[in-house]
Amino acid sequence: MSGDGARDGERCISQVARVDQVSEVAPGTVAGQQDNMSERFDCDNCKESLYGRKYIQAEDSPYCIPCYDSLFANTCDECKELIGHDSRELFYEDRHYHEHCFRCFRCDRSLADEPFTSQEEALLCNDCYCNEFSSKCVACDKTVMPGTRKLEYGGSTWHEGCFICHSCEQPIGSKSFIPDKDDHYCVPCYENKFAPRCTRCKQALAKGGVTYRDEPWHKECFVCTGCKVQLAGQHFTSRDDSPYCLKCFGNLYAKKCEACSKPITGFGGGKYISFEDRQWHQPCFTCSRCSVSLVGAGFFPEGEEILCRDCNGNL
Secondary structure: OOOOOOOOOOOEEEEEOOOOOOOOEEOOOOOOOOOOOOOOOOOOOOOEEEEOOEEEEEEEEEEEEHHHHHHHOOOOOOOOOEEEOOOOEEEEEEEEEEEEHHHHHOOOOEEEOOEEEEOOEEEHHHHHHHHOOOOOOOOOOOOOOEEEEEEEEEEEEHHHHOEOOOOOOOOOOOOOOOEEOOOOEEHHHHHHOOOOOOOOOOOOOOOEEEEEOEEEEEEOOOOOOOOOOOOOOOOOOEEEEEEEEEEHHHHHHHHEEOOOEEEEEOOOOEEEEEEEOEEEEEHEEEOOOOOOEEEOOOOOEEEEEOOHHHHHHOO
């Protein structure tokens, strides 16, 4: 809020404490010494006798009324006249006012008992301030009163209770929100409405996730079809559009090595040998008798065995 005045109906003025009483000394009488006719009782400033006159005791000394006002009275910030001892004085931000001078700069309404604010040192009642300086809530088109909680975004202003999620219609307050054109969404509603949905669980992906076959998945949802281990960051393959870890894929679908009976996957650049519907890992393709490698060499099938040239010659 611009200015520096009252907020939430609080008034920021003080009434200056005035003298407790104005005394008067009867002719021939001195305060506290009624029997001593020769004692003088003069104004501490002008030295004129106070007998038969009203006076004010200040700083342990008596003063006639004119001297008291000239020495101790404050000057009204509005009319520039002294605020006499018998006037009600109002004080606001190091400025003093007669009660009748403490008024709205625009409508001249008395502010002595009214909430007010100030704008560039001009005093304004709340009505005039709102009409001239307050913004309007873009949601309800009502004035945002001085001192009320408000939200500002993109050059627009809302009452705190009017700044709500376009979807759930709950006040957003100080929580995070996401703008979408002229609407605003709380984060859960935005994610529910606009975020991509996981191919498996159909729930929104707030952040992260993985993409497989141009489809989004939560990391925890992208798992091996066989053993259910998470595949994010791991090597995997697929069968009938279903993802598998290499171990499960090999156990379920890969051909088995004739020598070691383990799956032949071909993953990781591994080579294998194929002969008459039989397969071997390259390191496993050896002579059944002497175990010499047959990779790149001639060999002879003998029933279930494969033999090198030498072993075959010894038959």
